[in-house]
Amino acid sequence: MQRLGVVHKSFYAFLLMFFSLIATMVNQAQAAVILQYHHVSTQTPKITSIAPEQFSKHLALLQEKQYQVVSLPDLMTKVAAGQNVVNHVAITFDDGYNNLLEHAIPELEKYGFAYTIFINPQVVDQKSASSLTWAELKALTKRGATIANHGLTHDSLARIPTGTSIAEWVKQKGDEILAAQAKIAQETGQDYRLFAYPYGEYTPEWQAWLKDNDFIAFSQQSGAVGDFTDLTIVPRFPVSQPYDKIANLSDKLNTLAFDLTPLATSKSTVVSYGSVKELVMQVNNLDFHPKLLACYVSGLGKQEVTWLDETTFKVSFTQDLKPGRQRCNCTAPSISMPSRYYWYSKPWFVLQQDGQWFPL
Structure with a gap:
């Protein structure tokens, strides 16, 4: 009976994982x-x-x-x-x-x-x-x-x-x-x-x-x-x-919406020069291989990604963000839909070194 119970629990866990994956596929396929x-x-x-x-x-x-x-x-x-x-x-x-x-x-x-x-x-x-x-x-x-x-x-x-x-x-x-x-x-x-x-x-x-x-x-x-x-x-x-x-x-046109949330320290938009050194994000679905996540910053290229735990990662910037409208774009290929990939963009509006706004 104990062995049957273990089998039952394993099968139940498999079903949960299977339907979770199906739900993820359906949800992510909604992307427009x-x-x-x-x-x-x-x-x-x-x-x-x-x-x-x-x-x-x-x-x-x-x-x-x-x-x-x-x-x-x-x-x-x-x-x-x-x-x-x-x-x-x-x-x-x-x-x-x-x-x-x-x-x-x-x-x-x-x-x-x-x-x-x-x-x-x-x-x-x-x-x-x-x-x-x-x-x-x-x-x-x-x-x-x-x-x-x-x-x-x-x-x-x-x-x-x-x-x-x-x-x-x-x-x-x-x-x-x-x-x-x-x-x-x-x-x-x-x-x-x-x-x-x-x-x-x-x-x-x-x-x-x-x-x-x-x-x-x-x-x-x-x-x-x-x-x-x-x-x-x-x-x-x-x-x-x-x-x-x-x-x-x-x-x-082939991208999927990336379900990411900036942590409180990364939600700011208007920032002073030199004040932003990293981006910390919470992952709300894991339909991608963490090692394949890539993040790029305007003018700086590909940046280092460090996983802090199973659902949180940090993007560390190699240099200060330049004054102007800057973005960090993060992408990763989907597991459930191999021909498509996720795309997320976080913007900042970086003031000039003297604290003034950059020209429009």
Whole structure:
């Protein structure tokens, strides 16, 4: 009887492990990808641009590989509800440049692909020569576009003016975000509470405010989107130059959301020069071989990874992070889906050595 009991316990343990693996596979397969564009033009700054011909190749790849291109509101509704988003892709554009009318939007409509444009209402009101007008934006909503909030102006939310308290700044810019939301609803008839951080810069205070005000917020660090994604910093893959190559896009579309959580000491975003020496992360699933985890830091290359215990690892930096927008990208091949790999990106906004902000 004792031997049978041992066999029974072993079989039960096997079943638990088996169903745990199946659950992991199902959960991780839910990963979706959001693409971030700005200009589609050869006449604009390369770092925020993709050539029209290359943009067309991106859309052709999405169709060829049978990705399901959906609207951002539909995607985030599914993600928030834990629904199936296998092979889902959402296309976004920041800033609402009018060069989108020349090539990007006709191409998107040819394929029947939904897309979202994040705008700054005050810029639209000023009738900038490079901006879409309210009439054009309204017309695009009737053709399937989603118009969403990028702030009333294009000010960074992280850069608090000297002499202004955090509370005062959050109140001021928070009121502007709400004013922008109201203006978009008034002019377009759409009222999706989707917000993209200008310059991708954010702080924990803004994450809390956006959550309290029922916004889903999008950043500019890379990575796929899954059930466990923090909806105050939803990742998007930038795909402007030099990250516009088809091979790079294929890799990004094939990624899985990495279920990692920065420990308290690693959650900061705005940091002084020389203050960040490492990144410590908690792993919430182990569908990868720990030895194959690789982490890279902007400008520093591959960094040393040390496992502190079975579910916690530390990335030690070989040098101080340079002033500017810096990231640590961690990747690992999946065990359950060998042809795919996990991708997680942690951003920092590193002040200059004199304590001042780096240029926008």
